[in-house]
Amino acid sequence: MLRRLLPVPVMHPVRLPPSIHLLEHDWLSANSVVCLDDPDSASVIDTGHVVRCRQTCDGVRAALQGRRLLRIVNTHLHSDHCGGNSALQQEHGGPAQCAIVVPAGELQAVNDWDESGLSFVQTGQQAQSFRAASSYADGDVLQLAGMAWQVHAAAGHDNHALMLFQPEARLLISGDALWRYGFGVLFPELDGSGEGFAGQRRTLRRMQELRPAAVIPGHGAAFDDVDAALARAHARLDLFEADPRRHAWHALRVLLKFHLLEQESMVPLSQLRQWFVSTSLVRATVRNHGQGVDAEQAFAECLEALLAGGAAVQRGAFVGDPQADAAESA
Ligand SMILES: [Zn+2]
Structure with a gap:
């Protein structure tokens, strides 16, 4: 009987705007965010890992509800975020009808398909080549799901990563810069190719300034206990920075x-x-x-x-x- 009197932690799903469908994948494959831009067309943010591309294509098709997929946007180009780009683009009319948009810092490496510039060689991971039509960068505004989203730099996990913030809905699409429990490996710190710890600190501060009400992360469910997640992320970063090994x-x-x-x-x-x-x-x-x-x-x-x-x-x-x-x- 006593058990019934104790507070039970409730996991309540975050309600997203009806024009946004989160396809939550497992840890090999990052989430895909399907954005219903208008009654006829849609975009998708991130496409999972190449070995799961069938699953991503099927999930996206179901979420489109008959709309045409005109755009694929990547938060960053790790193998678990862009692995479905090629298959998805092929399924939706090829490059002429479905444009791939990547972070500005990666555009050249993508279009040269420079696998070492793109991390796949260094990490020993699989990828399928694709070409980008255009790029986006910190300070840009993207129209997605019928709303205007601010683009913010999200260094730390990846030098070129970007995150998207919608100020009216106070919704943040964070990629691997913030999960409910933690964040992605700070790759630039491993090989000295950038500021992993300092970049992540800047990114977390930027999030604190934006004050999102809810976060759609690259892995895991959307969450709205954002202050707690940021506090956990800062604590984890402190721990790592104090002991880089x-x-x-x-x-x-x-x-x-x-x-x-x-x-x-x-x-x-x-x-x-x-x-x-x-x-x-x-x-x-x-x-x-x-x-x-x-x-x-x-x-x-x-x-x-x-x-x-x-x-x-x-x-x-x-x-x-x-x-x-x-x-x-x-
Ligand atoms: Zn990543």
């Missing part, structure tokens, strides 16, 4: 887990080790933050942590994501 090792575990998710099947341990030690961002991270530990040792430590936490499963000489293990054991 801690952030670096977190990043290595994330990269390893992401690779296992990408494989979708159990992989030989030797192959996984080879992928890890030959991936250039892993090598740079270990070199810059390993304090004498080499990539082989880092691999052993990271795999052990994933196995101990249940984020990976080992069967003899094979390792995989628990879902791959379950599928193969079924």
